[in-house]
Amino acid sequence: MKKIRIQLEQLTNRISRRTMLGGAATAAVALVQTASGKTIQQGVSLNELLPEDPTKQIGTLAGEVGTRSAFEKVVKKPSDISSRSPLQDFYGIITPSDLHFERHHAGVPAIDPAKHELLIHGLVDKPLVFTVADLKRFPSVSRIAFLECSGNFRGGKETLSPQEICGLTSQSEWTGVKLSTLFREVGVKPNASWFLAEGSDTAIMTRSVPVKKGWDDAIVAYAQNGEALRPEQGYPVRLFLSGWEGNTSVKWLRRLELSDQPFMTREETSKYTEPIKDGKYRQFSFDIDARSIITYPTYPKTVEKGWIEIRGLAWSGRGKVVRVEVSTDAGKSWQLATLQDPILDKAHTAFRYVWNWNGTETEIMSRVTDETGYVQPTFAQLAKARGTDNGGYHFNPITAWQLKPDGRVLHRPDNLR
């Protein structure tokens, strides 16, 4: 006989051995004890957990942590080196922490926060070591801002979702201590012009950052969306450089070294540099240029003719979004989208445009303008400016979606070569 131990005790009488072994979709994993006393995990079908009428059966009691509804199958899309946020499944502008994109160069390290320290040295009056507890004693700062990998682009075929094209961007409220506070604490020397930020993963990730960014708005962050950082986002401390390519916001931060020149690490030479025209390569491309993407309606969803609220996200690493335009006729004409408050500096901003689709084949797309007057370019404009040998870094073209008369929505790939 199997004995089932699950939280929903009042439901256990509804779970028979037959249904557990049946082919129904797994909704939850229950701990099942076999006759020999061994505990195994056993799938439970969603229907078995559901009362016929939720008003007739007392629900789950209060718990220690909340859970996502078993009906919501929202997941990241992992590869060996990264995992993409499901942009098409989000509402509003905050990325749930467990769905924040991941990009790391040698896995997520396991770090005991009680043992983790941050060393600041080099061109400073007083080299200091801070524990995580020390960092939390300093005056804190919070800001809502996006974080995007500069390699956030994929294209080339019709069957791509926003997650696949653009899922290496996410947004959180980041909390920590201003780096300028720590700079004052160690006494950064006037001749320091760059600093090295180093992580404690096995890649021992390093990037050189101009000292000016440290004084301006850099944060040594220990929290994300109201709780400690997730391990995937740098637990227990990371650098956070708003508006800059994600790789510079070094995670699992263990060391900052002030210097009078950049260090030319592998991640700022062999990687994270991009070909521009005339055989040249651009280096230290920190700022994320403005970008937008429609997240609904998009592949693989289908639509019906009639009223559609076109929804999406827009952002710029150089300031606020001032305008998003939407085209429903393949870029021939553009209409102003409504921007949803709050419109924050260097932050994902939600936009929408309500449209009555007459059911004929067309293409929809969005383009953003930021505070500096930069207008999101087309793929062809980027190729013209940089040459056709696009490395894929800092590639922010307008993304178009085809609406087919049968209601299918497909990405419209741009082809150059």
Add this chain to the structure above:
Amino acid sequence: MNRYSFWVPSTLLFVALASHFQTNGEADIASSIAKVDTLPARFGFGRPATGAEITRLDIDVRPDGKGLPPGQGQVAIGRQIFATKCVACHGTVGGPNGSLVTTTNPDRKRPEKTIGNYWPYATTVFDYIRRAMPFSQPGSLTNDEVYHLTAYLLQANGIIDEKTLINAQTLPRVVMPAQKLFVPDDRKGGPEIK
């Protein structure tokens, strides 16, 4: 209350002063309300770093050679180490984890970006291998092994000859073919697409 107002958090200070302000409206108090968070020059948190712990963590190498340890590398020895510790993942000229050696493979539309045609500084080769390779056992190489491997990879990419010794003096002087190709970012926002 007054006794504490030197150091209480600004919100508390504000409450204390605001009620005071209502009763007598003194101008000097109004100006002190506007001042929030007068931060000390230093908080005194953290502890001084010892020379030993800085040395243990400070493994980076700059293009001018700062950070290079004592030791020396020879191409021939590096070739042997590469064959035992690196070849499984990188191959001699192009393995599953990317080639480290520039080749002109006519099958490819674009040449693979490697040390020979894309790396602007030779010191980066030393820094990266010592820091992160072999991928499965980072930090396992001695400084001499890293010098040997650096010498071999520079020779295999046609940058130095078989006889050149690589050490803290010679490595920063190696001029990489790609150095002249790198330009600093000149995007500035605004209407221009770059």
